Amino acid sequence: ILNVEQSPQSLHVQEGDSTNFTCSFPSSNFYALHWYRWETAKSPEALFVMTLNGDEKKKGRISATLNTKEGYSYLYIKGSQPEDSATYLCASNNNNDMRFGAGTRLTVKP
C-alpha cells in the first residue's frame, strides 16, 4: 500500500451506538500514525499520535489501536453522541512525509 486508505467513506449511526473505522497505511519506513477529528467549517483537531506496534490510546469515549506490521489502525467510538459527528482523518508519517486518508464522515443521529 503506497497510499493511506480509510473505510468506510461515511457512516450513519444512532446515538448510543458504538462504532469503529479503519485506516490502512504503508508499513515501510513508518514513523507515526496521526488521527484527527475534523468538524465542518473548522480545522482538523489532533486526537492521537501513535508510533509503536500494539499502541493503544484513549481519550474519553474514543480509542485507537495500531498495527505497524500489517499497516492498519482502528479508531473506536463508544456510545456515540451527536457531537461526535465529524470527519475522522488519519495521516501516516513515513520518511518524514505525511500522507492523509480521505477521511470517514460520521453522522450520529439523536
Place this chain on the structure above:
Amino acid sequence: EPEVTQTPSHQVTQMGQEVILRCVPISNHLYFYWYRQILGQKVEFLVSFYNNEISEKSEIFDDQFSVERPDGSNFTLKIRSTKLEDSAMYFCASSEGRLSRYEQYFGPGTRLTVT
C-alpha cells in the same frame, strides 16, 4: 488556549499573480507546515520548516512555492505565479517537535481561488 491563526480567510487572485498566505504558529512550537486540500480531494503535504529552513518538501512544492519566517511570529507561503490548479484550501500547522512523536495543530485555513 493557544491556536494557529491564518490570514486571510479567503483570497481571490488572477492567474499569474503572486500571493502570500500568512500564518502565526503557536509560540513555543518549533516545526511548521503547509498543507493544501483541493476541493473533493485528500489533504496533501507541501512543506515542513524547522530552524529557519525547509526540512522536507513534497513533489508538489516546486519552484513557484516558497516559505519564509520573516520575523519571530509569522510563517508565510508564497506562490509566485498562480495557476488555476492552485485553487485550494491551504492549511498551516505547527508542532512542538517532529511529527514522529508530536501532535500538530492546524490553523483554520485560507481558501485560495485563482480565476
